[in-house]
Amino acid sequence: MCAELALPLPQPWDEAAAGWNxxxxxxxxxxxxxxxxxxxxxxxxxxxxxxxxxxxxxxxxxxxxxxxxxxxxxxxxxxxxxxxxxxxxxxxxxxxxxxxxxxxxxxxxxxxxxxxxxxxxxxxxxxxxxxxxxxxxxxxxxxxxxxxxxxxxxxPDANPCLGIALRTALKHANAGQSATCAAPPNPYAPGTLxxxxxxxxxxxxxxxxxxxxxxxxxxxxxFCWPSSRHYVEFVRAAGSPLRAILSPLSLEAQAEAWNDMAQQLDQFGTPEGWVGxxxxxxxxxxxxxxxxxx
Ligand SMILES: C[S@@+](CC[C@H](N)C(=O)[O-])C[C@H]1O[C@@H](n2cnc3c(N)ncnc32)[C@H](O)[C@@H]1O
The missing domain is CATH 3.40.50.150 (Vaccinia Virus protein VP39)
Known part of the structure; x- marks a missing residue:
């Protein structure tokens, strides 16, 4: 048997493992x-x-x-x-x-x-x-x-932060693609958050x-964090599904997407900190x- 075939397939969460931990x-x-x-x-x-x-x-x-x-x-x-x-x-x-x-x-x-x-x-x-x-x-x-x-x-109605994060990641990942590709995602698609x-x-x-x-x-x-940026840093390190959506983009384009996400999530800021x-x-x-x- 070919040696490569025996290797375990990389899993999406392998990449986010260290960040989650x-x-x-x-x-x-x-x-x-x-x-x-x-x-x-x-x-x-x-x-x-x-x-x-x-x-x-x-x-x-x-x-x-x-x-x-x-x-x-x-x-x-x-x-x-x-x-x-x-x-x-x-x-x-x-x-x-x-x-x-x-x-x-x-x-x-x-x-x-x-x-x-x-x-x-x-x-x-x-x-x-x-x-x-x-x-x-x-x-x-x-x-x-x-x-x-x-x-x-x-x-999704009870989880607006996840919705914003997903929609923003998809918007950046699909930028420049046809309207069909950019259609709103099904929030209940099997295997998703x-x-x-x-x-x-x-x-x-x-x-x-x-x-x-x-x-x-x-x-x-x-989710309680000092600011929306702290939350986005967590998702960036540990959020396998969002990382996977953005992974085909250049590092610069990914940074823009994370930044866009943080700006939209600012709406959940309170005088005591960010509460998503x-x-x-x-x-x-x-x-x-x-x-x-x-
Ligand atoms: C958000 S983490 C949760 C980990 C842990 N239960 C916790 O709450 O800290 C999701 C985990 O689900 C695992 N996972 C995803 N799909 C799976 C599947 N089909 N079978 C087993 N584990 C899976 C991932 O590898 C990842 O470790």
Missing amino acids: EHTAVIREWLRDVTDAMISAANIEPGSQVLDIAAGAGDETLDIAQRIGSNGYVLATDLSPRILALAHDNLRAAGFSNFDTLVADAQALNLGGKKFDAVVSRLGLMFCTEPHLALQQAHLALRPKGRFSAVVFSH MSLGKPGLMTSLLANAGFTDVEVRPVSAP PNELLLVSATASNRLNGA
């Missing part, structure tokens, strides 16, 4: 309450066996490892080998040994029949182009009556995947009573 402190602060709520909704307790899907650099995995203690176990999975290597290092550096990491697509986990008490996913499922497959995989990984909980971005925020979508996807007790709760989680509205959905559900896929 370097912003762990602000991400942790931003998502603290909803992360606690997600862990509680999944009934994670000392001794639990937990699967963390799209774990990134492992920020929520650290909280899970702490909650389950030395008798528990957490498997952190992610599509990007580079960001998952950071999760491994972060967990080890924090002194945990009750975990493993596995590079895996959420839509095809391949866990060999292993069953977990709880499956969670924080800000990852919306990047799946076939989220119904990811939820089927989550259900398959749960023991009967196991708990699922996840956090995704809500709909707010794709799972469509009202009613998570409820029906979870029910179709075999879950019961489905709950979907909007949670306000504003942001809404998440906290979803939770119970796996069916039967052992599935056994």
Whole structure:
């Protein structure tokens, strides 16, 4: 076999891995309450066996490892080998040994029949182009009556900063192209930031995947930064989807796009600093009573 064919494909989040990891402190602060709520909704307790899907650099995995203690176990999975290597290092550096990491697509986990008490996913499922497959995989990984909980971005009206950032990136990326190319993007296009925020979508996807007790709760989680420029610097370093849209442009054209974004986002400045509205959905559900896929 040709050696090149055996190499893993580069993943979009490989490029943003270091940037996401370097912003762990602000991400942790931003998502603290909803992360606690997600862990509680999944009934994670000392001794639990937990699967963390799209774990990134492992920020929520650290909280899970702490909650389950030395008798528990957490498997952190992610599509990007580079960001998952950071999760491994972060967990080890924090002194945990009750975990493993596995590079895996959420839509095809391949866990060999292993069953977990709880499956969670924080800000990852919306990047799946076939989220119904990811939820089927989550259900398959749960023991009967196991708990699922996840956090995704809500709909565009509640997330104006994401909307402005996306529209501005696309406007700059499509500059000079035909009107068809520059048509407004579908905010719910599969695999994009707010794709799972469509009202009613998570409820029906979870029910179709075999879950019961489905709950979907909007949670306000504003982005707080000293200024819009700080927020844009975060997105520039850690926002894989926006980086990907702008990557074909020259560095100069990219800088113009980031600058344009910051100017438009200035509207969320307050005397106390910049506060960008942001809404998440906290979803939770119970796996069916039967052992599935056994
Ligand atoms: C915004 S980061 C969230 C990381 C982490 N859960 C957190 O909240 O800090 C999104 C993560 O989803 C991962 N991801 C995207 N598509 C995926 C897929 N199809 N399967 C597994 N992981 C995926 C990316 O590699 C990235 O690490």
